[in-house]
Amino acid sequence: MTTTRTVLHGDLVAAARELQPLLRDNAAVGEAAGRLTEPVVDALHDAGLFGMWVPAPLGGAELDPVSSLEVVQSLAEADPSAAWVLMAAALATGTGGAYLGDEAVAAMFTGSRFPVVAGQGTRPGRAVRDGDGYRLSGSWSFASGIKHAQWIHTLGIVEETGEPLIFVLPVEQAELVDNWDVMGLRATGSIDYTIEDVHVPAAFTHPGPTETPLRGGDLFRLxxxxxxxxxxxxxxxxxxxxxxxxxxxxxxxxxxxxxxxxxxxxxxxxxxxxxxxxxxxxxxxxxxxxxxxxxxxxxxxxxxxxxxxxxxxxxxxxxxxxxxxxxxxxxxxxxxxxxxxxxxxxxxxxxxxxxxxxxxxxxxxxxxxxxxxxxxxxxxxxxxxxxxx
Missing domain, CATH: 1.20.140.10 (Butyryl-CoA Dehydrogenase, subunit A, domain 3)
Structure with missing residues (x-):
């Protein structure tokens, strides 16, 4: 497996501060477009910030919580929408790297950039067992950053057992509903999406409340x-x-x-x-x-x-x-x-x-x-x- 670049704690805290002028300059354009601008997304990638909470074996920083506070605060001082998208995507990307099965991680963590994972982890959809996985259906809202994502992270309840699982699947397998007409956080593009009877292999799922990582350190016991x-x-x-x-x-x-x-x-x-x-x-x-x-x-x-x-x-x-x-x-x-x-x-x-x-x-x-x-x-x-x- 080809892994993404390795990032360090100090690099990320400093990088977040260094990105402030760029974020400020692009904030109004992002608001008007309903999504972050490409220069901002590229800069977040280039700084390794999407890997803030990615396990170290996958090239991530496993950034400690106190340093993480500093990163998000610095970004929010420059553009609240950019900070919101980053924290949501870093969470879904990092926890996916820690908790998903090997097959999923091998598919997601390739290339020169960390994947961007976005979606909704609260309101659940419906899942039924199907062979080596599940069939997932549902409707979700508030998928912050999904316009920049390759993968969706979404909560579903297994009908047979009542177990809450996080499902991760390619964005292309969902229907995106471009309905983000809101008062604030306009550039987050936190649109709705629906999934209809999509098969998700078991390796691309993990228990929603898990605190037991398959890779990475003690940070993922959070x-x-x-x-x-x-x-x-x-x-x-x-x-x-x-x-x-x-x-x-x-x-x-x-x-x-x-x-x-x-x-x-x-x-x-x-x-x-x-x-x-x-x-x-x-x-x-x-x-x-x-x-x-x-x-x-x-x-x-x-x-x-x-x-x-x-x-x-x-x-x-x-x-x-x-x-x-x-x-x-x-x-x-x-x-x-x-x-x-x-x-x-x-x-x-x-x-x-x-x-x-x-x-x-x-x-x-x-x-x-x-x-x-x-x-x-x-x-x-x-x-x-x-x-x-």
């Missing part, structure tokens, strides 16, 4: 959901950081004129409070991920409290970022109303709050566990569930 939590946490921090920085630059540019925000004590207090929210959210995210990383990389699984705190840190970061976006939009006045970065980031942030990882049920479940009201429960995706039996 399981799919925890990679998603890291990505979304970095994204929320990056979006809100850019909004704060752009507002400060806007106010400084007008300093010295009569009646400007720069001399307004109320604005100064609002800005100070927003900075406090951001730094507190970032500290919580990084603290929880440093602890989780130490646990996983020692070969020990995360306990329920750690899983709860990771979800709580993301929830807090997302809604702190939403509060910051509202404060920035209000302080930005007519500049925020017009086409430009503040308007785009305000829209993108409010699109991001609609994701399942920050839904009301998450904070309720976190409260149940931390309050000692759910003894014996554990997390299944974003749901706190009682023990079986």
């Amino acid at each position: 399981g799919i959901m925890h990679f998603a939590l890291a990505g979304h946490s970095g994204w929320a921090l990056g979006v809100s950081r850019r909004m704060l920085d752009d507002l400060a630059a806007l106010v400084r540019a007008k300093a010295g004129r009569p009646g400007t925000m720069a001399d307004n004590p109320h604005f100064q207090a609002v800005y100070g409070e927003a900075e406090a929210r951001w730094h507190a959210a970032r500290a919580f995210v990084h603290e929880t991920w440093r602890g989780a990383s130490g646990t996983i990389l020692s070969g020990t699984p995360l306990d329920v409290r750690q899983k709860t705190l990771l979800r709580l840190a993301l929830y807090n970061a997302t809604w702190a970022a939403e509060e910051i976006s509202v404060a920035v939009y209000r302080a930005g006045g007519t500049t925020a109303l017009r086409a430009g970065t503040i308007q785009q980031y305000f829209r993108d942030m409010h699109a991001g709050t609609q994701h399942v990882t920050s839904a009301p049920g998450v904070i309720e479940a976190c409260g149940r566990h931390l309050g000692g009201l759910a003894p014996g429960h554990d997390w299944l995706y974003m749901n706190l569930v009682p023990p079986k039996g």
Whole structure:
């Protein structure tokens, strides 16, 4: 098997920062087109960022969670859609490399570039056993980055057993529905797709909640959901950081004129409070991920409290970022109303709050566990569930 290029941790963190000017320059064009521009996709490939979470035996970085936060934050500071596509594709590509069978990996991980895998890992389709595999049917939404992908990663429930499986199949075997007409995150191209009675070999499937890799190191004991939590946490921090920085630059540019925000004590207090929210959210995210990383990389699984705190840190970061976006939009006045970065980031942030990882049920479940009201429960995706039996 011909493997893709090898990438290193430090290369990826630095590369994400170096790509910021390119991403900023292409953001408006991507929004108008409903997909990332080819220069952006090529640059993400050339930097090896699609291999961020690919197992090392396949040439990937197996990037640790704390460094991953930095990568996604840096990309989101430059273009929220590019960061969103990268984190979604890196998750599906990397976990596919870790959990799929050898036949699938041999087919996917060839050539000079990492494959791009995209799709929907929450709402399930239907699968029935068929010989050496399954026949899969269903309709899914929010396939971020699928316009740049060669493979689809999608959740289905096996009718005979009720088992949730991730199915990976070529994009050509699905019908793409180009219906991404949305308020924010326009350049993610997160369109719908349907699959009708397609045979998927067993090697191209893996259990949805698995935390047991077939290749790669202890990083992959996180399981799919925890990679998603890291990505979304970095994204929320990056979006809100850019909004704060752009507002400060806007106010400084007008300093010295009569009646400007720069001399307004109320604005100064609002800005100070927003900075406090951001730094507190970032500290919580990084603290929880440093602890989780130490646990996983020692070969020990995360306990329920750690899983709860990771979800709580993301929830807090997302809604702190939403509060910051509202404060920035209000302080930005007519500049925020017009086409430009503040308007785009305000829209993108409010699109991001609609994701399942920050839904009301998450904070309720976190409260149940931390309050000692759910003894014996554990997390299944974003749901706190009682023990079986």
